[in-house]
Amino acid sequence: MDSNELYTGHFGLTERPFTLVPDPSFLFWSKQHKRAYAVLEFGVLSRAPITLITGEIGSGKTTLVQKLLSQMDDSVRVGLLSNVQGDRGELLQWVMNALSIPFEPSESYVTLFQRFQESIVKEYAEGRRVVLIIDEAQNLSSEGLEEMRMLTNINANKDELIQLILVGQPELKGIVLSPGMRQLAQRVAASFHLEGMDEPTVRAYIKHRLKVAGGSGREITPLACAEVFTATKGIPRLVNQLCELSLLYAWSSNHKRVSVKSVRSVLEDGVFFASNVMDDEAGGERDVNERQDDLTRPLFLRAGRRVDTQSKKTG
Ligand SMILES: Nc1ncnc2c1ncn2[C@@H]1O[C@H](COP(=O)(O)OP(=O)(O)O)[C@@H](O)[C@H]1O
Numbered sequence: 031m032d033s034n035e036l037y038t039g040h041f042g043l044t045e046r047p048f049t050l051v052p053d054p055s056f057l058f059w060s061k062q063h064k065r066a067y068a069v070l071e072f073g074v075l076s077r078a079p080i081t082l083i084t085g086e087i088g089s090g091k092t093t094l095v096q097k098l099l100s101q102m103d104d105s106v107r108v109g110l111l112s113n114v115q116g117d118r119g120e121l122l123q124w125v126m127n128a129l130s131i132p133f134e135p136s137e138s139y140v141t142l143f144q145r146f147q148e149s150i151v152k153e154y155a156e157g158r159r160v161v162l163i164i165d166e167a168q169n170l171s172s173e174g175l176e177e178m179r180m181l182t183n184i185n186a187n188k189d190e191l192i193q194l195i196l197v198g199q200p201e202l203k204g205i206v207l208s209p210g211m212r213q214l215a216q217r218v219a220a221s222f223h224l225e226g227m228d229e230p231t232v233r234a235y236i237k238h239r240l241k242v243a244g245g246s247g248r249e250i251t252p253l254a255c256a257e258v259f260t261a262t263k264g265i266p267r268l269v270n271q272l273c274e275l276s277l278l279y280a281w282s283s284n285h286k287r288v289s290v291k292s293v294r295s296v297l298e299d300g301v302f303f304a305s306n307v308m309d310d311e312a313g314g315e316r317d318v319n320e321r322q323d324d325l326t327r328p329l330f331l332r333a334g335r336r337v338d339t340q341s342k343k344t345g
Pocket residue numbers: 049050051052053056057058059060063085086087088089090091092093094266267270
């Protein structure tokens with residue numbers, strides 16, 4: 031039995047309330063998350079050529095994308111690209127891969143493009159729309175974004191054949207609004223920027239997650255919630271991390287509830303912020319390794335990570 035199991039039992043919880051695993055049952059519909067989701071749905075249904083969702087790291091963008099994927103039916107062919115960087119040609123391969131369009135990596139760009147076009151025209155003829163979601167789109171170069179825009183240019187009878195959903199960190203908005211990106215910006219039909227949650231929302235969020243995990247929602251006091259809000263600026267991922275550590279601390283001191291004191295102990299000990307810094311560094315290092323690794327990998331596998339929409343689909 032590890033300490034995680036011990037603390038859940040101690041608080042009368044049946045599972046860990048603040049894991050970072052995307053679990054739809056933990057989804058909390060704050061006003062903002064609802065709005066962002068509505069924009070995503072509207073984008074898809076209204077055949078918006080481009081929908082743009084931005085927000086701080088950990089604000090809930092990918093969570094909403096996963097939710098959207100889980101709601102899509104057979105009338106939509108959807109591809110998800112996560113964290114792709116790449117040159118001309120390579121990006122198209124990633125896109126085709128995400129949409130499960132078969133191709134040979136040795137084929138020329140022209141042939142690939144033809145294949146791609148044929149495939150989406152066929153989808154259109156069969157009454158399906160094609161949606162391509164690009165998560166962490168701020169990592170695409172301007173050229174990459176421009177290439178994506180070109181893909182949305184393919185149309186038939188004035189209908190868009192492919193819709194783009196661009197999701198990324200706040201700088202993505204700046205990239206899209208920059209002078210060179212005007213053509214892209216003009217095609218953005220719907221957009222939303224996710225901010226951190228405000229204090230009452232953080233309180234409700236914490237309560238929601240505690241309840242889903244089998245608790246009463248009172249395991250973390252309102253004052254402690256306020257402290258969590260201040261330290262995290264209401265960013266869900268940080269709220270989760272701080273709450274989990276605070277539960278551990280309160281458990282180790284044999285407290286029945288997480289008080290503001292437990293939260294402060296975590297903050298004073300530096301475990302919370304240290305863990306964030308370490309997360310960032312680990313992320314950076316991974317990128318570097320991936321890049322170094324790039325040269326030894328087949329072209330098709332380079333520069334990015336494909337997230338399989340099928341296996342990532344969550345209820
Ligand atoms: N509305 C929400 N309801 C429940 N949990 C959320 C919500 N938004 C974010 N989270 C949690 O916060 C964490 C970070 O969310 P994520 O979607 O990965 O953020 P982003 O993609 O913006 O970096 C996830 O572990 C997720 O469980």
